[in-house]
Amino acid sequence: MTCQPSVSTRSGVDAFLVMDMLRIANELEAAGDDIVHMEAGQPGTGAPSTVIEAAKAALDSQKLGYTESLGMPFLREKIAAYYKLKYDVTIAPERVVVTTGSSGSFVLAFLVAFEVGNKVALPTPGYPAYRNILNALGVQTPPIETTAASRWVPQPGDLDKLAEQGPLHGLLQASPNNPSGTMIKPEALKALVEKCQDLGLWFISDEIYHGLNYEMPATTALQFTDEAIVINSFSKYFCMTGWRIGWMVVPERLVRPLERLAQSLFISAPTLSQIAGAAAFEATDELEQRKAVYATNREILLTQLPKIGLDEFLPVDGAFYLYADVRKFTNDSYDFAQRMLKEIGVSVTPGADFDHARGSHYVRLSFAGTSSSVEQAVQRLGGWLNR
Ligand SMILES: Cc1ncc(COP(=O)(O)O)c(C=O)c1O
Numbered sequence: 310m311t312c313q314p315s316v317s318t319r320s321g322v323d324a325f326l327v328m329d330m331l332r333i334a335n336e337l338e339a340a341g342d343d344i345v346h347m348e349a350g351q352p353g354t355g356a357p358s359t360v361i362e363a364a365k366a367a368l369d370s371q372k373l374g375y376t377e378s379l380g381m382p383f384l385r386e387k388i389a390a391y392y393k394l395k396y397d398v399t400i401a402p403e404r405v406v407v408t409t410g411s412s413g414s415f416v417l418a419f420l421v422a423f424e425v426g427n428k429v430a431l432p433t434p435g436y437p438a439y440r441n442i443l444n445a446l447g448v449q450t451p452p453i454e455t456t457a458a459s460r461w462v463p464q465p466g467d468l469d470k471l472a473e474q475g476p477l478h479g480l481l482q483a484s485p486n487n488p489s490g491t492m493i494k495p496e497a498l499k500a501l502v503e504k505c506q507d508l509g510l511w512f513i514s515d516e517i518y519h520g521l522n523y524e525m526p527a528t529t530a531l532q533f534t535d536e537a538i539v540i541n542s543f544s545k546y547f548c549m550t551g552w553r554i555g556w557m558v559v560p561e562r563l564v565r566p567l568e569r570l571a572q573s574l575f576i577s578a579p580t581l582s583q584i585a586g587a588a589a590f591e592a593t594d595e596l597e598q599r600k601a602v603y604a605t606n607r608e609i610l611l612t613q614l615p616k617i618g619l620d621e622f623l624p625v626d627g628a629f630y631l632y633a634d635v636r637k638f639t640n641d642s643y644d645f646a647q648r649m650l651k652e653i654g655v656s657v658t659p660g661a662d663f664d665h666a667r668g669s670h671y672v673r674l675s676f677a678g679t680s681s682s683v684e685q686a687v688q689r690l691g692g693w694l695n696r
Contacts, residue, residue, distance in 0.1 A: 319444070319445045319446075319447065320445065322440075322441035322444055322445055323437060323440075323441060325437060325438075325662060326643070326658060326659050326661060326662040327348050327349060327350070327658045327662055330348040330646060330650065330656055330657070330658055330659075331346075331348050331349050331656070333647075333650060333656075334346060334348060334650060334656035337650065337651070337654065342654050343654055344650075344654045344655075344656055345654060345655045345656065345678075345682050345683075345685050345686040345689070346656050346675075346678060346682070347655060347656060347657050347674045347675050347676065347678070347683075347686055348656040348657055348658045348675060349675060350487060350545075350629070350630065350675050350677070351544070351545075351550040351675075351677060352545065352548040352550070352599065352629075352677045353677050353678040353679060353682075354548055354599055355548060356547070356548055356549045356552065356585065356589070357547070357548060357589060357592035357595040357596055358592070358595060359588040359589065359591045359592040359595075360547075360549065360552075360585045360586070360588050360589050360592065361585075362588070363584055363585050363587070363588035364581055364584065364585040364588075367580075367581055367584040367585070368581065371580075371584070373580045373581055374580065375576050375577045375580070376577040376578070376580050376583060377577065378568050378571040378572045378575070378576060378577050379405075379406050379407065379564070379567070379568050379571065380405065380406065380407025380408075380556070380577070380578060380583060381407070381580075381583045381584070381587075382402070383587060384407055384583050384584075384586060384587045385402040385403070385405040385407060385556075386402045387587050387590055388402070388405045388407075388556050388558075389401065389402040389404075389405055390590075391590060392529070392531065392558070395519075396528075396529050396531065396532055398529060398531045398532055400531060400535075400558055401561075403561070403564060404535075404558050404559055404560070404561060404564060405556055405557075405558055406556060406557050406558075406559060406564070406567050406568075406571065407554070407555075407556050407577075407578045407583060407586075408554075408555050408556060408557065408571070408575070408578055409553045409554065409555070409575055409578050409579065410542055410544060410550075410553045410554060410555045411515065411517050411540045411541060411542035411544065411555035411556075411557075412438065412442075412553075412555070413553075413555060413575060413578065414540045414542075414555055414556065414557040415438065415439065415442050415540065416442060416446075416574065417557070417567055417570050417571060417574070418513060418538045418540065418557060418559075418567075419442060419443055419446050419448060420446065420570055420574075421559075421563050421566050421567050421570060422478075422479060422511045422513070422538065422563075423443075423446070423448045423478055423479060423511075424448075424478075425446070425447035425448070426447065426448075426449070427448050427449070427476075427478040427479070428448070428449045428450070428451055428471075428475070428476065428477050428478055428479075429443055429448055429449070429450055429451075429477075429478060429479040429480070429481060429511075429513075430450075430451055430452075430453050430463075430467070430468060430471050430477060430479070430480045430481070430510075431443075431450045431451070431452055431453065431481055432452070432453045432455045432461070432462075432463040432467075432480075432481075432482060432483075433452040433453065433454055433455065433663065433664045433665075433666070433667075434455070434461065434486075434488050434489060434632065434660065434663035434664035434667075434668065434671070435481075435483060435486070435487070435488075435663060435664075436483060436487045436488075436515070436663070437662050437663060439481050439515075448478075451471055451474075451477075452665075452666070453467045453468075453471070454664075454666065454667070455467075457623060457634070460489075460491045460623060461486055461489040461491045461623070461632075462484075462486075462491065462493050462497055463480070463482065463501065465500050465501060465503075465504035468480060468501075468504050468505070468508060468510070469504075469508075472508050477508065477510060478510060478511065479505075479510050479511035479512070479513060480501065480505055480510055480511070480512055480513070481513040481515065482498075482501060482512070482513070482514055482515070483514075483515035483516075483517070483518075484498070484514075484515075484516070484518075484527065484528075484627070485518040485519075485521060485522060485527065485626060485627025485628040486518075486628070487518065487628060487630055487663075488630050488632045488658070488660070488662075488663045488671075488673035489623060489625075489630065489632040490623070490625035490626060490627055490628045490629070490630045490631060490632065491623055491625075491626055491627075492522060492524070492525060492527060492626035492627045493528070494525070494528075495528040495532070498514075498528050498530060498533065499533045502530055502533045502534050502537060503533075506534070506536065511538060512530060512534070512536070512537045512538070513537070513538045513539075513540065514529070514530035514537050514538070514539045514540065515540050516529055516530075516539055516540065516541045517540065517541055517542045517544065517545055517555070518545050518546070518627055518628040519541065519546065519627075520545070520546030520547075520596070520600070521545060521546050521600060521603065521627050521628050521629060522626060522627040523604055523607060523625065523626060523627060524624075524626045524627075525626060527627065531558060535560055535561075536560050537560075538557060538558075538559050538560075538563070539557060539558040539559075540555070540556075540557045541555060541556055541557070541558075542554070542555030542556070543555060543582075543586045543589055545628070545629075546596060546600070547586070547589040547592070547596065548596065548599060549582070549585070549586065549589065552579070552581075552582040552585060552586065553578070553579060553582060554578055554579065554582035554583060554585075554586045555578075602679070602680060603629045603676060603677060605680050606629070606676035606677075606678070606680050606683040607625050607629075607631075607676060609676075609680060609683050609684055609687065610625075610631050610674065610676055610683065610687070611624055611625065611631075613684075613687045614631075614633070614687065614690075616691075617687065617690055617691035617694055617695060618637075618694050618695060619633055619635070619690065619694065621633060621634035621635075621636075621637070622634065629675055629676050629677040630673050630674065630675055630676070631673070631674045631676065632660070632663075632671055632672075632673050633671065633672055633673075633674065634670055634671055635670060635671065635672055636670040638694060639670075640669060640670070641669055642659040642660050642661065642668065642669050642670060642671055642672050643659040643661055643669065645659070645672065646658065646659045646672055649690075649693065652693060653689040653690070653692070653693045654689065655686045655689050655690060655693075657672045657673060657674050657675075658672065658673040658675070659671075659672055660672055660673065674686075
């Protein structure tokens with residue numbers, strides 16, 4: 310009898326339902342169905358032209374070897390300059406760490422900040438990879454159940470309550486939020502930052518959807534503190550999901566420990582993507598045109614969905630997601646989303662991806678595609694929900 314080595318328990322993280330939906334939608338599409346994709350959280354367009362040109366030139370002229378583990382100095386400088394331009398915040402380029410997407414930043418940030426057995430509060434609904442990565446690293450993730458009434462934003466008192474139950478070590482907050490598209494107001498962000506400082510917690514701010522705001526400017530946690538770990542990416546506003554390039558801004562004392570971790574875990578982020586990412590800062594006009602399409606799509610959904618009976622959602626301050634309460638149609642949004650896909654070819658993400666406890670009453674619609682596809686989705690949904 311042979312004895313097989315076992316698979317680690319740490320790898321038993323949840324699957325991404327959004328990827329399951331994408332797979333089924335793609336299979337139906339390959340079989341000839343006309344599918345409107347509103348499941349995946351990525352821009353419908355590719356990288357802007359400045360990025361493509363920079364990448365082509367780099368392929369022709371550069372060796373594309375490894376770079377410094379913290380990233381190419383000129384890219385770190387460009388990112389630091391972006392904070393000055395966008396938020397009037399001065400940060401030293403040395404505090405910028407370039408990573409393989411923001412996903413690479415999460416792994417590094419969690420490793421540098423937390424021990425096995427620590428606890429990091431995660432507002433729900435929220436992006437599921439936070440929980441999956443932290444849990445795989447042996448960090449516990451007590452949820453903070455936010456509410457639509459508080460615009461899905463955690464309150465400082467939520468942290469007090471959790472801290473009363475035992476040692477707490479961090480909070481991960483995202484604005485604009487995935488899946489709800491809501492944003493935190495500057496004074497509320499400041500209050501959370503201060504509460505984390507009072508309680509001695511790491512404040513990790515996921516700012517990946519900055520740039521995609523419709524109602525109010527986005528505030529970076531760096532406007533209030535140098536102690537936060539701020540995570541961002543070229544994936545969303547800059548339309549570079551597949552280039553796998555992101556960054557974080559960290560307190561100075563984390564730079565060397567992060568460098569040591571990055572050296573061993575990744576060596577460096579993809580060189581071609583670093584060169585290309587730097588050129589994305591020159592693409593503002595093109596990127597703003599794309600954002601204008603999302604703004605139109607948002608308007609279509611905000612005005613049209615209530616007319617077809619889908620009227621329980623907050624009006625999307627940023628990102629390209631609408632998180633709709635569908636409890637008047639179903640108690641099982643997973644089944645609801647599957648049927649929607651198979652019967653009318655509209656692919657959305659069930660809420661369970663973002664909120665284990667309450668997600669069965671919600672679906673997330675991503676409106677990062679074309680305006681005609683969003684109109685098509687509304688039309689199909691209208692007939693289906695009111696049949
Ligand atoms: C809130 C949030 N953070 C981080 C990511 C990861 O993005 P990337 O690794 O492409 O930067 C995503 C991707 O959808 C996201 O929605």
